[in-house]
Amino acid sequence: MKSTTRGSLSRRDELQAATATRRRFLTGTGASAGLALTGALSGLHTSSAEARTPSTSDNLFTLGVASGDPLPHAVVIWTRLAPQPFEPYGGLDPVNVPVQWQVSEDEQFRRIVRSGEAMARPEYAHSVHVDVQGLRPWRHYFYRFRVGSQVSPTGRTRTAPRGVQRPDAIRLAVASCQKWDDGFYLAHRDIAERDHDLVFFVGDYIYESHIKPEGGVRGGARPDVVDREPMTLDEYRFRYTVHKMDPDLQAAHASAAWVVTLDDHEVEDNWASRHSQKLETPEFMVRRANALRAYWEHMPLRTAQLPRGPEMPLYRQVRYGQLANFLVLDTRQHRSPIVADGDWVAPNEESADPGRTITGDAQEQWLLDRAGRSNPVWTVLVQQVVMAHLDKLAGPGELSPMSTWDGYSASRDRVLGGLTDRDVDNLVVLTGDIHQNFASDLKRDFYDPDSPVIGAEFITTSISSKGDGQDETQWGQTILGECPHLKFHNDQRGYISCLVTPEQWFADYRVAERVSTNTGTVTSRAEFVTEAGDPGVLPA
Amino acid sequence: MSKRRHLLIAAGMGALTTMLLATSTAQGVGPGPSRASILLDADPGAVTIAPLPCDRRGEVALSMTNTGSEGEFVDALLTASPGLELSRELWSTYLPPADPTQAVSAPVTVTAAEATTPGEYELQMAAAEQTLSIPVTIEEPPGDGPDANLALYRQAFASTTHPNTTLCGGVDGNRDSEQWAASGIHDRTPEEFPDVFGVELSDAYEISRVEVYTLDSATYPAAEMGIRDFDVEVRTPEGWHTTASVHDNEEGHVSITFPHVLADQVRVVVHDSNDHKYSRIIELEVYQH
Numbered sequence: 159m160k161s162t163t164r165g166s167l168s169r170r171d172e173l174q175a176a177t178a179t180r181r182r183f184l185t186g187t188g189a190s191a192g193l194a195l196t197g198a199l200s201g202l203h204t205s206s207a208e209a210r211t212p213s214t215s216d217n218l219f220t221l222g223v224a225s226g227d228p229l230p231h232a233v234v235i236w237t238r239l240a241p242q243p244f245e246p247y248g249g250l251d252p253v254n255v256p257v258q259w260q261v262s263e264d265e266q267f268r269r270i271v272r273s274g275e276a277m278a279r280p281e282y283a284h285s286v287h288v289d290v291q292g293l294r295p296w297r298h299y300f301y302r303f304r305v306g307s308q309v310s311p312t313g314r315t316r317t318a319p320r321g322v323q324r325p326d327a328i329r330l331a332v333a334s335c336q337k338w339d340d341g342f343y344l345a346h347r348d349i350a351e352r353d354h355d356l357v358f359f360v361g362d363y364i365y366e367s368h369i370k371p372e373g374g375v376r377g378g379a380r381p382d383v384v385d386r387e388p389m390t391l392d393e394y395r396f397r398y399t400v401h402k403m404d405p406d407l408q409a410a411h412a413s414a415a416w417v418v419t420l421d422d423h424e425v426e427d428n429w430a431s432r433h434s435q436k437l438e439t440p441e442f443m444v445r446r447a448n449a450l451r452a453y454w455e456h457m458p459l460r461t462a463q464l465p466r467g468p469e470m471p472l473y474r475q476v477r478y479g480q481l482a483n484f485l486v487l488d489t490r491q492h493r494s495p496i497v498a499d500g501d502w503v504a505p506n507e508e509s510a511d512p513g514r515t516i517t518g519d520a521q522e523q524w525l526l527d528r529a530g531r532s533n534p535v536w537t538v539l540v541q542q543v544v545m546a547h548l549d550k551l552a553g554p555g556e557l558s559p560m561s562t563w564d565g566y567s568a569s570r571d572r573v574l575g576g577l578t579d580r581d582v583d584n585l586v587v588l589t590g591d592i593h594q595n596f597a598s599d600l601k602r603d604f605y606d607p608d609s610p611v612i613g614a615e616f617i618t619t620s621i622s623s624k625g626d627g628q629d630e631t632q633w634g635q636t637i638l639g640e641c642p643h644l645k646f647h648n649d650q651r652g653y654i655s656c657l658v659t660p661e662q663w664f665a666d667y668r669v670a671e672r673v674s675t676n677t678g679t680v681t682s683r684a685e686f687v688t689e690a691g692d693p694g695v696l697p698a
Numbered sequence: 699m700s701k702r703r704h705l706l707i708a709a710g711m712g713a714l715t716t717m718l719l720a721t722s723t724a725q726g727v728g729p730g731p732s733r734a735s736i737l738l739d740a741d742p743g744a745v746t747i748a749p750l751p752c753d754r755r756g757e758v759a760l761s762m763t764n765t766g767s768e769g770e771f772v773d774a775l776l777t778a779s780p781g782l783e784l785s786r787e788l789w790s791t792y793l794p795p796a797d798p799t800q801a802v803s804a805p806v807t808v809t810a811a812e813a814t815t816p817g818e819y820e821l822q823m824a825a826a827e828q829t830l831s832i833p834v835t836i837e838e839p840p841g842d843g844p845d846a847n848l849a850l851y852r853q854a855f856a857s858t859t860h861p862n863t864t865l866c867g868g869v870d871g872n873r874d875s876e877q878w879a880a881s882g883i884h885d886r887t888p889e890e891f892p893d894v895f896g897v898e899l900s901d902a903y904e905i906s907r908v909e910v911y912t913l914d915s916a917t918y919p920a921a922e923m924g925i926r927d928f929d930v931e932v933r934t935p936e937g938w939h940t941t942a943s944v945h946d947n948e949e950g951h952v953s954i955t956f957p958h959v960l961a962d963q964v965r966v967v968v969h970d971s972n973d974h975k976y977s978r979i980i981e982l983e984v985y986q987h
Contacts, residue, residue, distance in 0.1 A: 246775075247788070252773070281771065390790060390804050392786070440794070443794060448791055448792050451792065466769070
């Protein structure tokens with residue numbers, strides 16, 4: 159095992175220094191400058207021609223602000239107007255509302271570089287998705303919105319580097335699974351307090367299942383409108399409202415650009431393309447359309463990702479110059495039906511069927527093409543479910559999860575084989591879903607001890623789902639014992655904070671002491687690295 | 699009264715209501731507005747309820763059907779006459795294109811405040827530039843004669859209510875365990891006891907009999923799924939008083955009689971059930987005699 163101590167310490171120092179800067183931004187208050195009202199964006203059409211500024215004095219920005227999907231010259235900025243978040247139309251009349259926006263180089267909005275007016279439309283829940291163009295590559299910007307006399311909180315974002323540029327470092331967070339009633343969002347608070355250029359949220363942003371009585375650990379704060387499991391668009395919107403009213407989640411959104419993809423709970427537990435475990439396909443496709451529409455409305459996504467009915471063009475590429483190529487996957491909309499209801503069973507003929515796919519043929523071809531075409535230092539799959547092989551049965555035999563890539567082993571073979579065949583260097587996979595921290599080598603063939611290690615998988619635990627947890631469990635120890643490619647396990651809540659340089663990918667597993675209270679601490683539980691040119695994970 | 703409403707009342711007496719068909723401008727999912735034909739419907743097409751909080755006969759399945767070739771997102775605004783309350787005011791949904799036509803439905807429940815005067819009212823669904831009116835008849839509340847079930851439609855209360863059931867399901871006049879999911883109640887704290895389910899009477903009455911119905915169907919017999927150990931308590935001017943303690947019950951129906959006592963509330967306190975998980979009550983009835 160090689161020593162990486164020196165390099166890792168310097169990375170830690172960098173992160174800590176950046177954190178101090180981050181805190182200054184969060185605690186500062188942006189002075190209100192005059193607004194330049196020019197331009198009009200948003201390609202969304204509406205059936206309503208009437209536009210009116212609401213007269214309410216209630217806070218319109220109860221759900222915060224966000225930014226996402228940065229390009230070298232553009233970034234999406236988002237907000238949604240909802241003065242009464244649990245009322246129909248968020249408490250607004252169902253008419254268009256003009257929203258002014260500004261993007262500035264400084265937090266005080268003295269150097270405004272772009273501004274304009276967008277229309278918040280009732281058919282999109284008065285959300286605003288502005289694709290701000292004409293920005294400079296790889297630099298921080300501040301943004302805010304105004305309606306009448308009300309000014310939103312200020313968000314901070316950062317554009318991507320130019321295609322030919324190779325930045326010295328990218329700081330990014332990987333997060334998933336934030337069941338609202340399972341715990342407080344201490345991990346989001348930590349994300350916000352540290353300096354990240356990007357936050358990847360890889361699914362289960364909401365949960366469609368029942369919210370526990372009295373709001374679970376949060377106590378007494380559950381509005382009646384979320385009592386029913388959502389089926390309709392208005393009900394899904396209420397679910398997002400519950401989650402997005404959380405101040406720590408809002409702070410994390412306001413602190414950095416987010417790149418999101420979804421998993422099952424944004425729609426329904428264990429759904430797969432047109433297949434539901436609860437509903438007949440026609441009924442499910444209506445539910446799926448409602449769920450995906452609500453997802454788009456509440457995420458900082460471009461109109462290119464706007465669903466058409468139940469189909470959402472979600473998989474996409476986010477390039478960070480010559481340093482990293484992020485391929486953001488969608489392993490839900492195009493996957494074959496789940497074997498054994500997603501339970502842990504012995505891998506079998508059905509799960510290994512070469513006709514099965516977790517990505518769909520088109521996405522598989524797209525990802526191999528994109529990965530093979532570019533040659534940045536890091537090729538990164540940003541996706542939902544565990545790619546590495548898992549086995550929780552001690553001794554002979556296997557029990558593997560059928561909702562992860564283990565349930566689609568032929569698909570995994572094609573993707574990992576295709577990437578190997580294309581000489582893709584420095585493969586990193588970022589994963590969520592399983593509510594456990596793992597660090598894993600990715601092998602060309604997990605069943606062959608002599609098969610080469612071809613990449614690293616950093617699997618993040620949940621932000622809150624499953625509650626407090628503990629450092630280690632027998633379950634985790636068994637899996638570590640059965641799967642030598644797995645190097646680390648932990649069963650607490652948190653996220654992974656990464657520092658990516660041309661030489662090294664440094665992953666800091668940040669965990670919350672507890673999420674059942676709102677005052678716990680988040681600390682580093684483990685640090686792993688993968689070195690450029692030397693695939694696989696090592697303790698830092 | 700409009701012709702449409704006459705039609706709906708007539709249809710409401712049968713199994714199916716009359717649909718409305720109109721061409722509308724709905725919210726398209728593609729670029730530019732598209733024109734589609736949206737059918738509005740409600741089942742039942744008319745309801746009659748008493749002005750009591752747990753009268754659930756006002757549950758209506760609203761539906762919309764897209765007969766056009768493009769999928770649409772449509773908002774249905776729900777309003778009701780003064781004195782009526784609705785479980786939702788907005789229903790937004792995707793309506794798939796007609797290939798084949800697919801009715802998309804969502805439930806709404808209309809209830810009436812206790813002070814609402816009996817008479818004719820209406821619930822309206824406005825969507826796709828159309829309005830569907832659903833007549834709502836408010837009838838006199840059930841009487842409180844000697845043989846009347848004093849718990850019927852009255853305000854229920856519970857320690858917890860599982861979202862798959864409704865609080866009022868235990869006082870809705872429906873004892874049919876085959877309709878358990880729609881007309882019963884159970885708690886949402888599995889394997890945790892005690893659980894409480896009770897009812898507030900409209901006044902204090904001299905009561906002497908309580909009928910407890912727990913889940914007892916062919917699929918889910920009481921011996922496996924019903925409540926097992928429970929107390930029946932009444933609230934007297936002096937406080938809660940236990941009238942009976944039942945142990946090892948495996949029957950679907952338990953009748954409790956006791957000397958007349960002045961009480962304004964009755965509750966069942968469940969200490970265990972036969973599956974040791976949930977406390978399932980299909981109906982709770984309270985009588986003077």
